[in-house]
Amino acid sequence: MKSAKRAKLRAHGWAVGSAKEFLKLSNAEAALVELRLALSRSLRTWRTEHGLSQVELARQLKSSQSRVAKMEAGDPSVSVDLLVRSLFAVGAKPRDLARTIGQLEDRVAV
Amino acid sequence: MKSAKRAKLRAHGWAVGSAKEFLKLSNAEAALVELRLALSRSLRTWRTEHGLSQVELARQLKSSQSRVAKMEAGDPSVSVDLLVRSLFAVGAKPRDLARTIGQLEDRVAV
DNA sequence: TGCCTATATGTCGGATATGACATATACTGC
DNA sequence: GCAGTATATGTCATATCCGACATATAGGCA
Numbered sequence: 001m002k003s004a005k006r007a008k009l010r011a012h013g014w015a016v017g018s019a020k021e022f023l024k025l026s027n028a029e030a031a032l033v034e035l036r037l038a039l040s041r042s043l044r045t046w047r048t049e050h051g052l053s054q055v056e057l058a059r060q061l062k063s064s065q066s067r068v069a070k071m072e073a074g075d076p077s078v079s080v081d082l083l084v085r086s087l088f089a090v091g092a093k094p095r096d097l098a099r100t101i102g103q104l105e106d107r108v109a110v
Numbered sequence: 111m112k113s114a115k116r117a118k119l120r121a122h123g124w125a126v127g128s129a130k131e132f133l134k135l136s137n138a139e140a141a142l143v144e145l146r147l148a149l150s151r152s153l154r155t156w157r158t159e160h161g162l163s164q165v166e167l168a169r170q171l172k173s174s175q176s177r178v179a180k181m182e183a184g185d186p187s188v189s190v191d192l193l194v195r196s197l198f199a200v201g202a203k204p205r206d207l208a209r210t211i212g213q214l215e216d217r218v219a220v
Numbered sequence: 221t222g223c224c225t226a227t228a229t230g231t232c233g234g235a236t237a238t239g240a241c242a243t244a245t246a247c248t249g250c
Numbered sequence: 251g252c253a254g255t256a257t258a259t260g261t262c263a264t265a266t267c268c269g270a271c272a273t274a275t276a277g278g279c280a
Contacts, residue, residue, distance in 0.1 A: 028198035035194065035204065053226060064269050069228055079237095079267065081190045084145065088138035094145065094214035102208030163256060174239050179258055189237060189267095 032080070034104050039083035040074040042100050046090055047072075061086050142190070144214050149193035150184040152210050156200055157182075171196050 047057050047068075054068040061068070063086075071078050071086060087097060157167050157178075164178040171178070173196075181188050181196060197207065 028195060031198045031204060032195055035207075054228095055226080058269095062269090064271085065227080066229080066271080067269060069226095073228075075229095077267065079189065079191045080194055081237095082268075084190055085138060085142055088141045094141060094211050097145075098208040098212030101204050101211065104204035164258095165256080168239095172239090174241085175257080176241080176259075177239060179256095183258075185259095187237065191267095192238075 031104070033074075035101065036078070036080055036083065037074045038100050038104055039080065039087065039097075040072050040078075042092070042096075043083060043086055043090075044072040046087070046092070057090075061089055141214070143184075145211065146188070146190055146193065147184045148210050148214055149190065149197065149207075150182050150188075152202070152206075153193060153196055153200075154182040156197070156202070160200075167200070171199055 047054070052060075054065045054072075058065045058068045067078070067082075071083060084097065157164070162170075164175045164182075168175045168178045177188075177192075181193060194207065
């Protein structure tokens with residue numbers, strides 16, 4: 001939506017866009033979940049390909065085996081922050097992240 | 111490093127890889143900071159291009175003007191999580207994130 | 221079977237992030 | 251100068267996350 005059009009709608013407040021906004025928010029949530037899962041898979045793939053156990057990886061990350069397990073399981077108690085930090089910590093480059101994220105489908109209904 | 115080689119080194123514990131690990135960790139931190147900044151810029155760009163004020167964006171995100179300001183400033187109190195969630199919430203697609211992240215330089219010295 | 225290793229799950233105290241509010245700064249047009 | 255608007259900064263109570271620990275489950279092997 002262009003700014004001119006939006007400027008006209010703005011005065012009407014949330015009532016105008018509520019349904020659309022609702023969809024956007026739930027889509028956003030779905031996208032976040034998928035992102036978390038994609039990063040989870042990346043981390044597990046990296047670990048197994050390097051022949052490490054969760055305990056060993058945890059030591060590298062200065063974390064614990066249980067948290068590594070939760071990271072790899074996409075547990076909701078794990079933030080995208082932690083996943084990204086972990087991937088960087090094991091040597092992943094921004095490019096690698098970009099590739100992983102870019103492979104997610106674009107499900108956003110606008 | 112391949113898993114066979116690593117397996118040999120494993121027994122020696124942290125002493126072997128400490129310097130390398132240190133570099134990796136600080137690189138990881140730097141990468142995270144850059145990522146935060148890149149996402150910050152994306153968010154501000156999106157907002158200004160849509161002719162919204164921080165207050166209006168905050169309402170969309172169910173957040174506050176001050177937090178939006180901090181997001182856009184790359185404030186350390188703002189997590190990557192929140193930035194990503196916000197971008198998704200305004201309709202960004204995984205592809206858009208991927209493009210933003212991919213543009214970061216790969217500074218990791220391995 | 222019992223033992224060992226790897227992974228998963230539940231919980232908890234302390235740490236960090238969040239929204240909200242107050243306030244400050246900056247830039248308009250009057 | 252002074253309103254009005256937009257953005258920045260500081261603080262705080264609450265919410266959420268994190269590492270750690272305990273414990274459970276699963277598979278291999280003697």
